[in-house]
Amino acid sequence: LRKNVEDFTGPRERSDLGFVTFDITADILNGKNGLPTSIFDWNVKQLFLYLSAEYSTKNNALNQVVLWDKIMLRGDNPRLFLKDMKSKYFFFDDGNGLKGNRNVTLTLSWNVVPNAGILPLVTGSGHVSVPFPDTYETTKSY
Amino acid sequence: AGSSPPPARCGPFLGPAMDLFGDLRRMNKRQLYYQVLNFAMIVSSALMIWKGLIVITGSESPIVVVLSGSMEPAFHRGDLLFLTNFHDDPIRAGEIVVFKVEGRDIPIVHRVIKIHEKENGNIKFLTKGDNNEVDDRGLYKEGQNWLEKKDVVGRARGFLPYVGMVTIIMNDYPKFKYALLAVMGAYVLLKRES
Numbered sequence: 001l002r003k004n005v006e007d008f009t010g011p012r013e014r015s016d017l018g019f020v021t022f023d024i025t026a027d028i029l030n031g032k033n034g035l036p037t038s039i040f041d042w043n044v045k046q047l048f049l050y051l052s053a054e055y056s057t058k059n060n061a062l063n064q065v066v067l068w069d070k071i072m073l074r075g076d077n078p079r080l081f082l083k084d085m086k087s088k089y090f091f092f093d094d095g096n097g098l099k100g101n102r103n104v105t106l107t108l109s110w111n112v113v114p115n116a117g118i119l120p121l122v123t124g125s126g127h128v129s130v131p132f133p134d135t136y137e138t139t140k141s142y
Numbered sequence: 143a144g145s146s147p148p149p150a151r152c153g154p155f156l157g158p159a160m161d162l163f164g165d166l167r168r169m170n171k172r173q174l175y176y177q178v179l180n181f182a183m184i185v186s187s188a189l190m191i192w193k194g195l196i197v198i199t200g201s202e203s204p205i206v207v208v209l210s211g212s213m214e215p216a217f218h219r220g221d222l223l224f225l226t227n228f229h230d231d232p233i234r235a236g237e238i239v240v241f242k243v244e245g246r247d248i249p250i251v252h253r254v255i256k257i258h259e260k261e262n263g264n265i266k267f268l269t270k271g272d273n274n275e276v277d278d279r280g281l282y283k284e285g286q287n288w289l290e291k292k293d294v295v296g297r298a299r300g301f302l303p304y305v306g307m308v309t310i311i312m313n314d315y316p317k318f319k320y321a322l323l324a325v326m327g328a329y330v331l332l333k334r335e336s
Binding site: 027045046048050052054060061062063064065066069071073074089092094109111113114116117118119121 | 214215216217232235236237238253255256257258259260261266277298299300301302303
């Protein structure tokens with residue numbers, strides 16, 4: 001699982017707004033019994049994939065923001081090869097905690113939706129740390 | 143006591159129906175009270191199981207029916223969701239929560255897309271239906287931008303498709319509900335334990 005990112009923050013009223021572009025290379029597998037098998041077994045209807053950013057700020061000990069999501073139906077290719085993706089949702093912080101934040105971690109996770117039964121949430125292995133620059137960006141456009 | 147006349151030979155339905163009415167006439171008061179008590183026991187047991195579930199799961203409503211299509215294609219109208227609401231379970235992005243907006247009765251099933259949690263555990267979070275374009279801020283109370291732990295009815299842990307349709311039909315067609323109750327009542331009261 002690899003992600004390459006480019007990011008910057010823009011000043012918006014009172015809260016920082018982060019802009020992130022990323023690539024995702026992933027192969028979603030079910031590693032339950034030791035050996036990796038296809039995630040789409042007989043009881044998996046779909047996967048809800050989401051890329052979330054997790055970080056700490058002065059204001060809040062823990063922040064998690066979903067930047068992007070995708071629904072993968074049974075029968076779709078479990079391999080992802082996405083490049084230059086922009087976040088689907090606005091990456092607002094609750095305050096000004098993105099500027100200069102060196103420890104923003106991006107993780108890919110997914111919700112397994114069965115045909116019937118338990119709804120597990122799985123975090124993918126491999127995550128990427130994204131440091132945000134110390135200054136606001138006023139010239140770049142997104 | 144006299145014996146009732148044998149059922150007339152007029153078809154497969156009329157026979158058992160005549161038997162039923164014959165039974166009704168023959169039942170004396172004691173048997174009727176017994177049947178009523180039996181019925182009451184069934185109702186009480188069902189209530190106890192429901193209350194037990196509320197205690198075990200920590201949720202005021204451990205089983206809910208999905209009412210809208212805002213979480214499609216994962217959940218459709220009529221699907222049944224099983225919830226838990228353990229106090230120590232942290233709310234994290236990506237989880238499916240059932241919450242109630244202050245002042246409204248109807249629980250909403252959507253996904254958590256943003257959380258901001260303080261060191262003392264105070265958390266505020268934002269939700270959005272998978273099938274909706276925008277987040278739920280428009281659904282919250284006037285001026286409310288975030289949800290808090292107290293708004294949560296529970297987290298979806300498991301689900302069964304279609305089973306909840308019965309509840310929706312009973313809500314939309316009350317006559318169906320009364321008919322169903324009447325049939326169930328008649329069955330329990332008239333069933334004979336051999």
